[in-house]
Amino acid sequence: xxxxxxxxxxxxxxxxxxxxxxxxxxxxxxxxxxxxxxxxxxxxxxxxxxxxxxxxxxxxxxxxxxxxxxxxxxxxxxxxxxxxxxxxxxxxxxxxxxxxxxxxxxxxxxxxxxxxxxx
Amino acid sequence: xxxxxxxxxxxxxxxxxxxxxxxxxxxxxxxxxxxxxxxxxxxxxxxxxxxxxxxxxxxxxxxxxxxxxxxxxxxxxxxxxxxxxxxxxxxxxxxxxxxxxxxxxxxxxx
Numbered sequence: 001x002x003x004x005x006x007x008x009x010x011x012x013x014x015x016x017x018x019x020x021x022x023x024x025x026x027x028x029x030x031x032x033x034x035x036x037x038x039x040x041x042x043x044x045x046x047x048x049x050x051x052x053x054x055x056x057x058x059x060x061x062x063x064x065x066x067x068x069x070x071x072x073x074x075x076x077x078x079x080x081x082x083x084x085x086x087x088x089x090x091x092x093x094x095x096x097x098x099x100x101x102x103x104x105x106x107x108x109x110x111x112x113x114x115x116x117x118x119x
Numbered sequence: 120x121x122x123x124x125x126x127x128x129x130x131x132x133x134x135x136x137x138x139x140x141x142x143x144x145x146x147x148x149x150x151x152x153x154x155x156x157x158x159x160x161x162x163x164x165x166x167x168x169x170x171x172x173x174x175x176x177x178x179x180x181x182x183x184x185x186x187x188x189x190x191x192x193x194x195x196x197x198x199x200x201x202x203x204x205x206x207x208x209x210x211x212x213x214x215x216x217x218x219x220x221x222x223x224x225x226x227x228x229x
Binding site: 107109 | 151223
């Protein structure tokens with residue numbers, strides 16, 4: 001069955017880069033039917049969609065994060081990753097990776113990983 | 120404040136029918152599909168309804184979705200204690216060029 005698992009540091013210093021990886025099993029990220037997304041959740045902002053990458057490598061980002069966000073794909077490891085630059089305390093959140101068929105149609109999610117931005 | 124508006128809370132007793140609302144605009148719900156997610160305590164969101172009113176395999180028939188104009192609704196019939204959690208709506212927004220979520224409605228089963 002399809003499974004996604006986030007990994008990465010739980011603590012990031014302010015103004016540094018937050019880097020997370022999503023390991024995918026049960027399906028290849030190299031299939032053209034799906035989009036590979038990052039979503040985060042905080043008590044203040046609720047659920048926020050950050051962006052996605054397609055198997056071709058093309059990306060679509062939420063304009064609110066576009067200047068700081070990079071999502072990349074590693075087909076050899078069946079993973080995709082998130083890099084969010086210049087983080088502040090406002091970036092403290094639970095980060096989820098998720099598969100989607102189309103905009104908003106997230107059918108499989110990782111369990112989430114909590115990232116705290118603090119010195 | 121979310122672009123999609125959901126009441127912060129709802130409640131019901133076992134066996135009752137509860138309805139969740141999600142209000143948007145022509146740039147999102149009015150011209151796009153609506154999706155509903157259930158988030159039980161300490162877990163990731165789970166897809167309940169896609170494309171306004173379609174249930175994924177494995178989601179019980181007591182969950183149903185509908186859309187009218189710039190609003191959407193999720194109904195849960197035969198309420199169970201294990202339904203307690205947060206319910207989120209989502210849609211693409213053409214003005215923001217992003218997937219947006221409602222603020223979520225917390226369901227309490229009394």
